[in-house]
Every structure is written in structure tokens, then in C-alpha cells.
Amino acid sequence: MLTAARRHPWSLLGLILVGLVFLVPFYWMLSSAFKPEEEIYRWPLQWVPSALVFDHFERAWEAVPFGQFFVNSVVVTTVGSTLKVLLAVFGAYAFAFLRFPGKKWIFVAVLGALMVPGHVTLLVNYVTIGNLGLINTYAGIFLPGLASAFGTFLLRQHFMSLPKEVLEAAELDGCGHLRRLVHFVLPMSKPAIVTVALIAVIDEWNDFIWPLLVTNSLQARTLPIGLMFLKETEGVDQWGPIMAGTVIVMLPMLLLFLFAQRYIIAGLAGAAVRR
Known part of the structure; x- marks a missing residue:
């Protein structure tokens, strides 16, 4: 796998970018479900909840x-x-x-x-x-x-x-x-x-x-x-x-x-x- 990554670095970079396009919205949805209310609308964005809430x-x-x-x-x-x-x-x-x-x-x-x-x-x-x-x-x-x-x-x-x-x-x-x-x-x-x-x-x-x-x-x-x-x-x-x-x-x-x-x-x- 490492050899293939060295031979095709741009392909690997493209796969990572495509993965991020799908994973970032998914992570934001999941984290927002457990964030305190005020942290969902905070700017700059708070990616990691300070505490897990189930309200x-x-x-x-x-x-x-x-x-x-x-x-x-x-x-x-x-x-x-x-x-x-x-x-x-x-x-x-x-x-x-x-x-x-x-x-x-x-x-x-x-x-x-x-x-x-x-x-x-x-x-x-x-x-x-x-x-x-x-x-x-x-x-x-x-x-x-x-x-x-x-x-x-x-x-x-x-x-x-x-x-x-x-x-x-x-x-x-x-x-x-x-x-x-x-x-x-x-x-x-x-x-x-x-x-x-x-x-x-x-x-x-x-x-x-x-x-x-x-x-x-x-x-x-x-x-x-x-x-x-x-x-x-x-x-x-x-x-x-x-x-x-x-x-x-x-x-x-x-x-x-x-x-x-x-x-x-x-x-x-x-x-x-x-x-």
C-alpha cells in the first residue's frame, strides 16, 4: 500500500479529498447532536464538543x-x-x-x-x-x-x-x-x-x-x-x-x-x- 501511495501520490491525495467531502458533514452532524446548544452556532466553529449532552x-x-x-x-x-x-x-x-x-x-x-x-x-x-x-x-x-x-x-x-x-x-x-x-x-x-x-x-x-x-x-x-x-x-x-x-x-x-x-x-x- 505504501509503495502504491509513493507511485500515485496525486491519486491518494484525491481519494483523501473525496473522503473528506463525505466525512466532514457526517462528523459535523454527529458532533452537533451531542453538543451543548450554544456551541453549535459558535464562530469560529467548535469541532469538538466541550461536553456530551443527550438533551x-x-x-x-x-x-x-x-x-x-x-x-x-x-x-x-x-x-x-x-x-x-x-x-x-x-x-x-x-x-x-x-x-x-x-x-x-x-x-x-x-x-x-x-x-x-x-x-x-x-x-x-x-x-x-x-x-x-x-x-x-x-x-x-x-x-x-x-x-x-x-x-x-x-x-x-x-x-x-x-x-x-x-x-x-x-x-x-x-x-x-x-x-x-x-x-x-x-x-x-x-x-x-x-x-x-x-x-x-x-x-x-x-x-x-x-x-x-x-x-x-x-x-x-x-x-x-x-x-x-x-x-x-x-x-x-x-x-x-x-x-x-x-x-x-x-x-x-x-x-x-x-x-x-x-x-x-x-x-x-x-x-x-x-x-
């Missing part, structure tokens, strides 16, 4: 029903991402190993779905969910996003890179498609599946526009919307509670990412091995 978290938690928002986000994220990954797995297996009429063109349509912005379907999805009577329900929040074109594409690419000899041997032993999927394909595809699951969880957890549209009750809202209500309740100049609320929202995803990051590169690299 901002208490104010944020009491200003809006963060407990209910947290439960809603956990339920929607857990159920929605689980179903999304399952559908992506079954769809990818079908595109990789099954033969059926129109397979090539259906997969082209899946790729085309990757190019359609999600906001294009907001009105249609809202009308559909409204007609089904699912406004202010968990199902109304996660149902429209269950089909993951990216997850299907990524897993299909990875499945096609698996050793065919193993699957052919399983077929000769009398294994059906479901048994081959469960006992052979999934164990060999753990990095790719974890990658798709992580992306699905982050998308569900951070989604703002759709839950805002499909819910009009405070008891049905999720955490990202809770931050908006917190800002309106505390005011735009009360950055302590707002930063504390932001930490509450992002901490679960940060911990999940740190736990699963070792699988991401392996999953993405495995998907690029074959067409």
Missing part, C-alpha cells in the same frame, strides 16, 4: 412520535425488502436457467424498467393503492416497489456465472428447480444476495416521497417523514434536535452497512463475470 435526543423523541415512526419503518423495511429479494431471486433464476417463450424480450423489458424514473409511476400507483383501499397501511407503502429490476438483473448475472457442472450434477440426481435453487444456487450466491438485500433495505428505509403520498395519518408515517415533522415542530434554527433526529434515522442503516460491506464488492464483482 437533543430527548427533545427530538418527545417532539414527534419517533417510536411509532421507528416501528412503521422497521415493519415496512423488513416485509418490503424481504419480498423484494424473494421476487428478485425467483425472477433471476427463471431468466438464468429456465426456458420459456419470449424469455429474451421479457428480460429486455426488465432492463428497460431500469431506465424508467420511479416518479413516472407515482400517479398510477397512487390511484391503484387508493382503489384497493390501502391508504395509510403498511401494504400500501411497500407493495408498489416489490418488483426490483436491478435486483433481478444483478442476480441473473451472478447466477449465470455459477459452475454449470454442479447444477447439472444436481439435475442428474433428480433435484427439481426449487431444490437446486435452495440447496445449490443460494449458498453459492450469498454475496450477491446480501448486496441486493442491502440495497433493498436502504431503499425502503430511506424512501420519502411515496410514503408521504400514500399516508395522511401521523400514526402511519415513517422515519424520513418524521424528520420533516421534527423540523417543522422545532423550527429551522433548532439544529440540535434536528441533528439528533437525523442520527436516529441513519444509525440503523449505518450499522447494517458496516456489517454487510464485505459482501458488496464480492457481489457486484461476481455479477460482472459473465453477460
Whole structure:
């Protein structure tokens, strides 16, 4: 590593600068959540808190029903991402190993779905969910996003890179498609599946526009919307509670990412091995 740094000092400097661009705002948010109120607005900036205080978290938690928002986000994220990954797995297996009429063109349509912005379907999805009577329900929040074109594409690419000899041997032993999927394909595809699951969880957890549209009750809202209500309740100049609320929202995803990051590169690299 040191040798590479000596050979490419400007590249290393560029990486450090890019890292600072991301880390400095993150550190400022985290430190402001624990700073005394007066130190947040002090000039020159005080980067290190003189003392750690937890009043901002208490104010944020009491200003809006963060407990209910947290439960809603956990339920929607857990159920929605689980179903999304399952559908992506079954769809990818079908595109990789099954033969059926129109397979090539259906997969082209899946790729085309990757190019359609999600906001294009907001009105249609809202009308559909409204007609089904699912406004202010968990199902109304996660149902429209269950089909993951990216997850299907990524897993299909990875499945096609698996050793065919193993699957052919399983077929000769009398294994059906479901048994081959469960006992052979999934164990060999753990990095790719974890990658798709992580992306699905982050998308569900951070989604703002759709839950805002499909819910009009405070008891049905999720955490990202809770931050908006917190800002309106505390005011735009009360950055302590707002930063504390932001930490509450992002901490679960940060911990999940740190736990699963070792699988991401392996999953993405495995998907690029074959067409």
C-alpha cells in the first residue's frame, strides 16, 4: 500500500479529498447532536464538543412520535425488502436457467424498467393503492416497489456465472428447480444476495416521497417523514434536535452497512463475470 501511495501520490491525495467531502458533514452532524446548544452556532466553529449532552435526543423523541415512526419503518423495511429479494431471486433464476417463450424480450423489458424514473409511476400507483383501499397501511407503502429490476438483473448475472457442472450434477440426481435453487444456487450466491438485500433495505428505509403520498395519518408515517415533522415542530434554527433526529434515522442503516460491506464488492464483482 505504501509503495502504491509513493507511485500515485496525486491519486491518494484525491481519494483523501473525496473522503473528506463525505466525512466532514457526517462528523459535523454527529458532533452537533451531542453538543451543548450554544456551541453549535459558535464562530469560529467548535469541532469538538466541550461536553456530551443527550438533551437533543430527548427533545427530538418527545417532539414527534419517533417510536411509532421507528416501528412503521422497521415493519415496512423488513416485509418490503424481504419480498423484494424473494421476487428478485425467483425472477433471476427463471431468466438464468429456465426456458420459456419470449424469455429474451421479457428480460429486455426488465432492463428497460431500469431506465424508467420511479416518479413516472407515482400517479398510477397512487390511484391503484387508493382503489384497493390501502391508504395509510403498511401494504400500501411497500407493495408498489416489490418488483426490483436491478435486483433481478444483478442476480441473473451472478447466477449465470455459477459452475454449470454442479447444477447439472444436481439435475442428474433428480433435484427439481426449487431444490437446486435452495440447496445449490443460494449458498453459492450469498454475496450477491446480501448486496441486493442491502440495497433493498436502504431503499425502503430511506424512501420519502411515496410514503408521504400514500399516508395522511401521523400514526402511519415513517422515519424520513418524521424528520420533516421534527423540523417543522422545532423550527429551522433548532439544529440540535434536528441533528439528533437525523442520527436516529441513519444509525440503523449505518450499522447494517458496516456489517454487510464485505459482501458488496464480492457481489457486484461476481455479477460482472459473465453477460
